[in-house]
Amino acid sequence: MEFGIAFKGDLDHNRMLAISRQVEAGGFDYIWFFDSHIIWSDPYTQIAASMQHTERVRYGPLVTNPKVRDWSVAASIFATLNRMSGGRMDMAIGRGDSSMRVMGKKPATLATLIECVEAIRTMTSGETYSYNGSPNPVFMDWTEGYELPVWIAAYGPKALKAAGENGDGLIIQLAEPGLCQWFTEQAKAAGEATGRDMSNYRALACSPVFVGDVETGIKQTSWFPAVVGNHVADIVEKYGKDTDLVPESLTNFIETRQGKGADEGYDYRKHAVKESDNLYYVNNAVTESFCIVGPPEVHIERIEKLKAAGVTQFTIYLTQGNEEQIVAEYADKVIPHFK
Amino acid sequence: MEFGIAFKGDLDHNRMLAISRQVEAGGFDYIWFFDSHIIWSDPYTQIAASMQHTERVRYGPLVTNPKVRDWSVAASIFATLNRMSGGRMDMAIGRGDSSMRVMGKKPATLATLIECVEAIRTMTSGETYSYNGSPNPVFMDWTEGYELPVWIAAYGPKALKAAGENGDGLIIQLAEPGLCQWFTEQAKAAGEATGRDMSNYRALACSPVFVGDVETGIKQTSWFPAVVGNHVADIVEKYGKDTDLVPESLTNFIETRQGKGADEGYDYRKHAVKESDNLYYVNNAVTESFCIVGPPEVHIERIEKLKAAGVTQFTIYLTQGNEEQIVAEYADKVIPHFK
Amino acid sequence: MEFGIAFKGDLDHNRMLAISRQVEAGGFDYIWFFDSHIIWSDPYTQIAASMQHTERVRYGPLVTNPKVRDWSVAASIFATLNRMSGGRMDMAIGRGDSSMRVMGKKPATLATLIECVEAIRTMTSGETYSYNGSPNPVFMDWTEGYELPVWIAAYGPKALKAAGENGDGLIIQLAEPGLCQWFTEQAKAAGEATGRDMSNYRALACSPVFVGDVETGIKQTSWFPAVVGNHVADIVEKYGKDTDLVPESLTNFIETRQGKGADEGYDYRKHAVKESDNLYYVNNAVTESFCIVGPPEVHIERIEKLKAAGVTQFTIYLTQGNEEQIVAEYADKVIPHFK
């Protein structure tokens, strides 16, 4: 089992560096940064800064998208970060959410996402790639040839198929084992259908956590189902009626939620903010199932279940305060159980 | 007099960091990075890495352009780098040269350049800005409000006018005092014509240098007139006939050069490469006047002349080997003369 | 009110560096290292390493002694650390405890302590000093002339007198306000008696802390009264009978403790070890009064009392686990109350 943390990118710079060091010393494997340049800041310059303070952990955006940067610009960033870190970059990518919507733009199509993955992977490795965004074919001969592992974020069946066919791993933005298993199985099946060997396929489940009493934990993390809950509900309602993998709490949530469309009434300016009005359609059971809150043994038990569900990495959204304590608790009491 | 160095971005990462520290310890004021993401690498992640090793020097791209990144993405990068360095970022910008041409794209118009300067300056400072690239107005409330000094690269009269009217400083890519004076005066006059107080206007002259014997120096630096010479020749031929500021060596160069258009036969893949075929239209006198080559006293004498010509910063293109020696020679023997 | 932390010197190196950064980002003022080279490790090389990761916090040993290093060697270390940090070194010194006793050596006399303070202060500042340990007078012309603030650790009346007459501050190894006031007043009175202006005299109280429930906190910190309790009891029993500053819990402790001499049955190899047999003569009330254990508001309340008692710095012995959490709790909830 791998462990990661994800920075939103809004922490004091020096605290971010201190936590980066704490994370590596504490046995974590990945440091991710949200890629939403207007709401929170630029992830790649912060990755570069953090890399100066670590030797082992890997990095990546969680998640980038095909529309925010020209693909050659993105590939150049990944290759530069690989060169400065001895090849410690991954890319996680989705169709585009907050970084696009806050500008009034729409997410990319799945076809664009798939082509973008190919483009960035190819150019980052130093091979030539031709795409619509550049009249001339692009090649960057200084890249040192590192291969870029690509994780694709997906909930719905078409995106999961794309993730299984094109990615090295799947990003699942919640820590509910039943849904993780349902999503991961769809991605793997799609990959296998194309003849790929999926035995090394990876699945990353990510969510905020709170180590301590459940009540405080729910208060700290209920912003998260507000961010992802409606998306998930749509998917489950549409495609998950025939499966018994969907947990009861979620079924209940789907029936009682007040917002109807994924984005109805949603304020992207308050994306992932604890006290946001966006919280109105969340209940405690959903929060507890999407996040991990409680004493260390609850975290261990849940991550064991995620592992059994096919998840290979659990990443903590380090976004709602108590950052150093959460990292310390995982380093002291949770990670040692899995290593 | 300020002093800077410019990295091309192709040095071994650890050497780049060592030189960054040497540069700050040696009394320099600025570290610039070329912004040409395909030919050399991403400048901003390298700036972020270098910043982890300095406390005082300022940073910037030399030069970026309006077409390589969405303006909100660029502003987010500048604001993030400001936040992590306590406000040590500048921006130098031109219409776009190698980073665009290598993709088969054209430089931006001057009008676009002027709007881009306003856009990035505004968004970086935390103010709201509306532009064509974003359906929604953009504001980034986390920026900490640093003001971004903007330098504009220019040779021709319209660009110089734009630089004087819109910039905090002018970038001149050569170290020939007569031309520097001619360019700087045009920019300042344009600014004054709009009623701006130009008393703090800055002018940066940049070129490769060699400290040692002249013959070796010319061999090391003759790639540079090949990069900028034809552009300059075009300008001088077109607009400079009535002035006696143009040096004789340049007049001679203009008459004898073989290439006729600025880019005729020019291979951007070998931009700024020492042994490039692009060198064919350069002679030694031009190299000596565009660059600074010779023992330390030659450098001191030239920089005195640049200062008298209105130049406020001399920046070394640290691009052709002997990097540590050049920095050491300037730190030991040249900079102390001016501080 | 200043805040500090003290490392025992046994933490994983990378965690120590991460915590150093966390401490500075969290608003602390001092990082101290125990100076007991056999039991725990060398403090000065760790200070040098930590300094590479901070810009503002000050450093020092807590506490060194006159007998562990030749005075010129010690002065050279302090001057070197000052030079590399822009003058961020202090010295805290006592007669010598664990670092001497574990070798079978005895603490220094007070007279030696007083001369040592003068010697190290003089040589560190770059002045010439003659002492028995060196046939030739010693001067180090490279020291840059920083003045070294000297804190003296004391419990007993003679040591307190020496601390008040010779030190810039007093080190008190417990966080009990009544005793802190009693000790500080003695030191200040001694200083005033010699005509010194004691208005800037400093007093540092240090102890382990636990932020959380009291029961766990007592388990985590009861090693501490075992280390210092008997020394204090001796002093109180001998000199404190006429004062009402001694808290009742301590009076009770003095009457019921089983060990009779300060060191009877004490194993210096288990100095400051949580599960040590040395704990036998400690009760909970003494632990609560010597340390600070409980939720954040208990810490704030106690430190307010320490402040009222004349204490100018509270330093946390970061020695018994939960290091990052303790620093985070103080940074988030305690320090902001005092700044």
Next chain:
Amino acid sequence: MEFGIAFKGDLDHNRMLAISRQVEAGGFDYIWFFDSHIIWSDPYTQIAASMQHTERVRYGPLVTNPKVRDWSVAASIFATLNRMSGGRMDMAIGRGDSSMRVMGKKPATLATLIECVEAIRTMTSGETYSYNGSPNPVFMDWTEGYELPVWIAAYGPKALKAAGENGDGLIIQLAEPGLCQWFTEQAKAAGEATGRDMSNYRALACSPVFVGDVETGIKQTSWFPAVVGNHVADIVEKYGKDTDLVPESLTNFIETRQGKGADEGYDYRKHAVKESDNLYYVNNAVTESFCIVGPPEVHIERIEKLKAAGVTQFTIYLTQGNEEQIVAEYADKVIPHFK
């Protein structure tokens, strides 16, 4: 062939750090610091600082001695530096020269040197050691068990015997191949006589160098024969008459030198200072043979000869200016020839 540099310890701290990074990036293997705490500063805290900026190069004092620090204090320093660097410490030790003499103290006897090597090696590795300086046996259970390679500095036959019998390597303070061979053979023969396998025995030759014209080089480095010349002359005069390994220049030097005893008229306050009066007994031929001065090919040729003479590491005394240039020249032009 290994390469090292030695810092005198008087450089600006930030330049020292920049050069440390330059040295590692340039392919060197060792960074040494002079250990003379009064004349120059404390080496171990500077080693700790430098280690924060490197990952691969090894460190050590060049040279320490048995009388400057209690052996347990020294062992604690070495073990602490090993722990923070993953075991990258060596020790080079001699009988004690400048750091003792400047205090008016005498060097240690060879017997003390031999016992000290055993003591520090044993305690650093975590084993128990009993010695006169500590009534109790000393053991440091936190040391992580790294073995400490020990180099012994020697010129004379008894010291060379001790170095061969007790050291892992020999330190020779000059770069004259004939003398290096003569010294190394004596050390190896002594080791072999005790039955040791000397096939991995190491020999380090060190001297200042100058890359450039010979005349300037001699001016820059003639302080060095002044430091070591008389010692060498004494040895050669006394023991080397029957060997043809002693170079003619040295024989001549011996006959014409004015000082007669090793230290007659020698001012230790001006130890290793370029413009010192101590230079009076040096001639150019001796400087050229003890140091390496000239263009890169002279350095390559000399180091080839040193290698043939049994030398396994050449270390540059980085002490007389032009530090970054010298490191750059070796990184670019000399080291690649040997790797």
